[in-house]
Amino acid sequence: MCKGPGSTGDDLGDLSPPPRHDRPPAITLRDLRLVSATLTHGAGDDIHTIEETLRHSTITLTSGTYTSLLPEVDRAEVEAAAALLPWTGRVQAPPELS
Numbered sequence: 662m663c664k665g666p667g668s669t670g671d672d673l674g675d676l677s678p679p680p681r682h683d684r685p686p687a688i689t690l691r692d693l694r695l696v697s698a699t700l701t702h703g704a705g706d707d708i709h710t711i712e713e714t715l716r717h718s719t720i721t722l723t724s725g726t727y728t729s730l731l732p733e734v735d736r737a738e739v740e741a742a743a744a745l746l747p748w749t750g751r752v753q754a755p756p757e758l759s
Contacts, residue, residue, distance in 0.1 A: 698723075699730050 698711050712723040729735075 695726075698727050702727050703731050703734055705734075 694715060698715060701711050701714065702708070708720065708724050708727065711727055712720050715723065717723045
């Protein structure tokens with residue numbers, strides 16, 4: 662069908678609502694839990710606090726999910742722990758935290 666200036670208006674496809682993919686994706690409860698746990702970890706709370714808050718069955722589940730999301734936080738934790746050791750000098754962080 663012609664869509665130019667002389668169009669007869671027979672093509673109503675232009676008047677239909679936009680396809681669903683133009684809308685933002687739905688946010689699920691799981692997404693909200695992930696954001697909450699990530700922000701809690703980023704604020705400095707330990708992984709055990711996150712485990713209790715989310716009521717995970719094991720610390721392994723929690724640490725496997727949330728410790729890799731903010732590598733800069735994990736690096737800061739490694740540096741803070743190294744600062745407590747009685748020697749001087751800088752400790753090399755593992756490559757996955759660099």
